[in-house]
Amino acid sequence: MRKIAIANQRPGVGKTTTAINLAASFAFLGKRVLLVDADPQGGLTKSLLHDGYKGRTLYDVLQGISGVDDAAVPAEPRGFYIIPSSSELQGLEVELRSQKGWERRFKDAFKKLEGFDILLIDSPPTLSTMTVNSFVAANSVLIPLQCDYFALEGLPQLLKTIKLIKSSLNPMLEIEGFVITMYDRRFRFAPNIVSEIKKYFDEKVFETTIPRSVRFLESPVLGKPLLSFAPDSKGARRYVDLAREMMGKWEAV
């Protein structure tokens, strides 16, 4: 099973958007996908389940109150499954840090995961408890980079954290790659920023870039990934391309 944490402590770079639309894309390509919202702010949960969701959440799973199967909700008919976030995760973040082995809580809770090909974990814009937990539970990290002047901001700390987890708690942990998001063709410095990113990370940068598109703004309003309501849009197709590019790399190994 591929277990991919989507992370970047810089806010608003497209983690949640990537998590949602990659989940939909992998499902479209025939994979069984479980999408976990590990952000206490719950942007992903609010984007797909809207308010008033009353079922089990990641909090219940991490506390051992609920199994993964009870908490997993279908995001849409014949699509992918989600484990929603909850604001209770905020308190848990603080509480966990004082417990021995707190970094493994996620991994242990998801150990017996069956019936899925891909686990995608959306993390908060921090390098604290939830994100560290997702790095311990995952076997790779996908890093979205927003195509603007501050694209590379914060990366040294992020990569250092990944290296730390790899050497101490999770030797399996790899970098899945970097995906450039919100590429705006009318931004005249976009090509410069892309080459700067490639200068540092070369083969780890996916060829597929995600274009800036107003359809992503519609997505949380409609409560659906782009593939559901705008399958021919550039945004939808690029995420399918990204999913294919990721699968291509897996086959090549």
Place this chain on the structure above:
Amino acid sequence: MRKIAIANQRPGVGKTTTAINLAASFAFLGKRVLLVDADPQGGLTKSLLHDGYKGRTLYDVLQGISGVDDAAVPAEPRGFYIIPSSSELQGLEVELRSQKGWERRFKDAFKKLEGFDILLIDSPPTLSTMTVNSFVAANSVLIPLQCDYFALEGLPQLLKTIKLIKSSLNPMLEIEGFVITMYDRRFRFAPNIVSEIKKYFDEKVFETTIPRSVRFLESPVLGKPLLSFAPDSKGARRYVDLAREMMGKWEAV
């Protein structure tokens, strides 16, 4: 002197962009403006001063090492002045909280401020030390709201914090108003979001909305506000309109 804190604990809603371009607009309209970067992440400082700035910062001012006049740097010839941020502010945030009267540090440091008509304070996406400090130092709060599905997210806590400061530490504190940012005409739910915002805050919502424009992405690359390199652009003109609308409200009182 108008002292305006620009705040919203939601990240990426346009606080820094508004701080920079309002400063330039007020200066263009003849006001003497001091722009303070109170965000330890220093996005404003990096956008206008680029890397390698070696002078005095807000940290030095708050520690009493430097006066405001020594730390204030001209953002551009005959424009406005900036007090840059510094990563040392991160440590100060933690340190301050354990000191008696920590919320007044900012206010005290800027008490004898002369020679300016407008003080603009850019705050971090948090409701912690630096932001509380800016609320105590300021006499009003300008709240940018990003025109997307989550526009109203976090507002209850923000307004509660403002109310708390007003009733305890700063009876002068008012809400300057709400400014809608990143309005994208091609986003078909934009009008719905605007009316939702107006439903809650009506006369406090500025008529002027800031359009989504790729020129704002160029701004930190060029190290200048839009008025400097794209004075005829919609983005530049809307910020001047906003400045005029704010000044109009001041005259009306």
